[in-house]
Amino acid sequence: MSYRVLEHTADIRLRVSGRSFAGLLKNAVFALTDQILDARSVRAIQSRKLRVRGSSLEELFVKVLQECLFLFDARGFAVRTLRGMRLEGDVLEGVLRGERFSPRRHGPKSEVKAVTFHGLKVKRRLKLWSAEIVLDV
Amino acid sequence: MAIPIEKIDDFTWRLRRHGKMRVDGIIYASEKILPSITEDKALDQVKNVATLPGIVRASYAMPDIHWGYGFPIGGVAAFDPSGGVVSPGGVGYDINCGVRLLRTNLTRSDLQGRLRNLIEALFREIPSGVGAHRKDLKMGLSDLKRLLRKGARWAVENGYGEPEDIEHLESQGTIPDAAPEEVSERARERGKDQCGTLGSGNHFVEVDYVEQIFDREAAAAFGLFEGQVVVHIHSGSRGLGYQVCDDFLGVMLAASRRYGIELVDRQLCCAPLASDEARRYLGAMAAAANFAFGNRQVMADSVRRAFARELGRSPRDLGIETVYDVAHNIAKFEEHEVEGKRRSLCVHRKGATRAFPPGHPEIPEAYREVGQPVLIPGDMARYSYVAAGTETAWRETFGSSCHGAGRMMSRMKAKKAARGRRIYEEMERQGIILRSATLDGALEEIPEAYKDVADVMDVVVGAGLCRAVARLKPVGVIKG
Numbered sequence: 001m002s003y004r005v006l007e008h009t010a011d012i013r014l015r016v017s018g019r020s021f022a023g024l025l026k027n028a029v030f031a032l033t034d035q036i037l038d039a040r041s042v043r044a045i046q047s048r049k050l051r052v053r054g055s056s057l058e059e060l061f062v063k064v065l066q067e068c069l070f071l072f073d074a075r076g077f078a079v080r081t082l083r084g085m086r087l088e089g090d091v092l093e094g095v096l097r098g099e100r101f102s103p104r105r106h107g108p109k110s111e112v113k114a115v116t117f118h119g120l121k122v123k124r125r126l127k128l129w130s131a132e133i134v135l136d137v
Numbered sequence: 138m139a140i141p142i143e144k145i146d147d148f149t150w151r152l153r154r155h156g157k158m159r160v161d162g163i164i165y166a167s168e169k170i171l172p173s174i175t176e177d178k179a180l181d182q183v184k185n186v187a188t189l190p191g192i193v194r195a196s197y198a199m200p201d202i203h204w205g206y207g208f209p210i211g212g213v214a215a216f217d218p219s220g221g222v223v224s225p226g227g228v229g230y231d232i233n234c235g236v237r238l239l240r241t242n243l244t245r246s247d248l249q250g251r252l253r254n255l256i257e258a259l260f261r262e263i264p265s266g267v268g269a270h271r272k273d274l275k276m277g278l279s280d281l282k283r284l285l286r287k288g289a290r291w292a293v294e295n296g297y298g299e300p301e302d303i304e305h306l307e308s309q310g311t312i313p314d315a316a317p318e319e320v321s322e323r324a325r326e327r328g329k330d331q332c333g334t335l336g337s338g339n340h341f342v343e344v345d346y347v348e349q350i351f352d353r354e355a356a357a358a359f360g361l362f363e364g365q366v367v368v369h370i371h372s373g374s375r376g377l378g379y380q381v382c383d384d385f386l387g388v389m390l391a392a393s394r395r396y397g398i399e400l401v402d403r404q405l406c407c408a409p410l411a412s413d414e415a416r417r418y419l420g421a422m423a424a425a426a427n428f429a430f431g432n433r434q435v436m437a438d439s440v441r442r443a444f445a446r447e448l449g450r451s452p453r454d455l456g457i458e459t460v461y462d463v464a465h466n467i468a469k470f471e472e473h474e475v476e477g478k479r480r481s482l483c484v485h486r487k488g489a490t491r492a493f494p495p496g497h498p499e500i501p502e503a504y505r506e507v508g509q510p511v512l513i514p515g516d517m518a519r520y521s522y523v524a525a526g527t528e529t530a531w532r533e534t535f536g537s538s539c540h541g542a543g544r545m546m547s548r549m550k551a552k553k554a555a556r557g558r559r560i561y562e563e564m565e566r567q568g569i570i571l572r573s574a575t576l577d578g579a580l581e582e583i584p585e586a587y588k589d590v591a592d593v594m595d596v597v598v599g600a601g602l603c604r605a606v607a608r609l610k611p612v613g614v615i616k617g
Contacts (some may be wrong), residue, residue, distance in 0.1 A: 005549050007547050007549065007550070008547055009177060009203055009204060009544055009545065009546070009547050010203055010204065010205065010210065010544050010547075012548065036267055037267060066383065070323060070326075070327065070380075072268075073327045073376045074323065074326040074327045074376065075326075076268060101268050103266075103267070103268060108266055108267035108268060108574065108575060109267065109575055109577055109578075110267065110337045110338060110575070110577065110578060110581070111266075111267055111336055111337040111338060111617070113230045113231060113376075113379040114230050114379050114382065114383050116206060117386075117403070117404070118206055118404060136206065136230045136379070137337075137338050137548075
């Protein structure tokens, strides 16, 4: 498992790690989807372009997840992974891979209302990146 | 570090003003319930809210309080329009998450042998859980805008429910001055197919019966009698409201910097009530609140249809009427008396219920002599309460009371505690039919994940913030 669920009374708090910022984001995208449905059942067969702007790694991190949540909630697109991440200045680009949500195949779990900045930490120690994030559910 | 609080009386505690606090914190609790409050970081948040500009009288905490986003869930704070602020964190992500109670003229025995089919019918009729939407309610932009302006009235005009429903809703189901144009395209896109859907987490539809009446006069006014079948609906503004909150947190962070508001926690980001940012947020928030009123109105209509189909009688014949509908997450301008002067204030209630006293003109005429109905759901197995607003609440908490039991166990802990238990059979042994979109959704909501709402009621009734009117017992529960 590339993420852990931590203790939080009312919401969901996750700790995610990765060997690079791109790896961290990829695992975070999976972790978010895995709260909403069974992420392992999602095939990476369709693409959606990702482009977000943020003044810090924390902000970029949250905005990528917010984009995934929006794609799911408004357009029924379940994101499995992030590919080809490029970061230039304050713009992050990449391709979100996944497929249309199917309640029958994807094992729905629980709605996520929002990805928050609550107690957000994105850290790097030597070669390991880690982040903690709270999802409002 | 523990926060020092002083006991005022058996149900009230003071968090004395210190540091950057502008007013005291007032916590409604009992010796029994206090440990669960102090364990959480909720009191830090009561203190933080007290630092905001223009806060009037005190930062209040209800006994079902727990740690939330910036403001605690179970917090009440009022701000002066001339020096005060509005904060999305003081309303929450699920704008106008709230509860509606429907009454019927059925008794428990009328459901004998029919309950399971009725619960199934409700489960089919009301889309719930992840990704649910209604096939019969696809909304175009112009319809959505009308819903955002009119709230429950839009739903009634479009054939969902009865005109009489409107009189029995907080604010008649429409917050005035909604600004659909301030609701982002993303928020509209998230919400357009979600009107009339329940959601998941702690949202539910529940069939209960009136187990006990505590206040005959008020119960009679609310149309409640012992043994009667009633229905709860708990849901909010769905993806549209969540997105409005998200959008405006960014706006308010910039506004806090722009207006030089010192924030002890960035999640308290806010804007002066006189600013353009506040006007925009309040317009978008009102639109989202109206979406929620409309959402509950459409679901109330679905409840009527399911009952009519299963029992073979018309909703009118079954006497399915709205008792009341309360908002639990909202900021509203209200007239209150402060130090002998009437003032308009912006009252934030986040996880708290308006509880206006007898005689208040905003209460439906049928209830005016007994006070506003206050709907306080418990957990899915024990009981819920109907209460009535009081003069004391009006004087002390800007007419506010608690909103439920309050969670005390994380979802993860709840699932661990429920591991290996057959929750559906367990509920059935207690006489409750449970239907959930997912097993996990049911496990996360096990009764012991919540405080006992009777302990919460002891506090609000003891403190005089509401009068207990009736206790309701669940017989059928639908979870998203």
